[in-house]
Amino acid sequence: MLSIPYRKKTQLIGEKMETIFKDIRKWFNDYYNSCVSTDGKKYNLLILKLEHSIKVGNHAKAISEDEEWPAFEVDVAETLGLLHDVGRFSQLVEFGTFSDAYSINHGERGYSDVRSSGVLQQLPQEIQTILLNGIRFHNARRIPDDLDKASTRFLKLIRDADKLDIFRIIHKAVHQKSTERQPEIILHVDINGPVNPAALSELENRQNVSYRNIKSLADFGLMQLSWIYDLNYRYSFKYFSDHGIFANIIDILPSNPDVMNAIDAVANYLSSKQSA
């Protein structure tokens, strides 16, 4: 839980909070509109990210409610969900890609855009820090060790919420074969390519599969499996199981013995988390 000074401050500005969050949503919409492109392909990808931002906000809200966080923190969580990928918009406009490796780190871009906009200034400093750290590190390979407790709590939440919606996006894209029209969604990887042993090895070691090791759609599946080891909250494990996500991921993986062993290990981990 957050410190007492933080709670006092939030009580002081309690009535204003709704207006502040409304202002942030308006800033987000204006920012998005300033990036909208007349290029049809970019337009569709921007819409995809807009939809993702809203859905991640919904997941963030659901996780924080499931954890029974105070109502104010639920609002912060939902706002973080909306803002977490704001760097994606200018990334696509400027570089024409969602690949951080070939452009910029979109977490850093979002952090600097939101920070320099001043849109968070009406919030208590502690909340600004939570939101900025959440945006900045939502896509980091690991959670930094030196963050304050509150930032870490919200960062774990946004990383879960983000993953839950990315599972949906990838499944939808593969299922509807839109990866052929929009290969950007899966970073232009080879749809029918083999598993990269380096990606499999990361999964076996319970590490997040690195983007640099993703060469095929199968590797993308391995990366999604590796994310299960990085989930934090009860709601996320439950959502993962209740929505058939595991089966969807296995569907895009080849059934060779090494991959099957890795899948079994993830399945065991998942059931241990649910019975915990």
Ligand SMILES: [Fe+2]
């Ligand atoms: Fe992101």
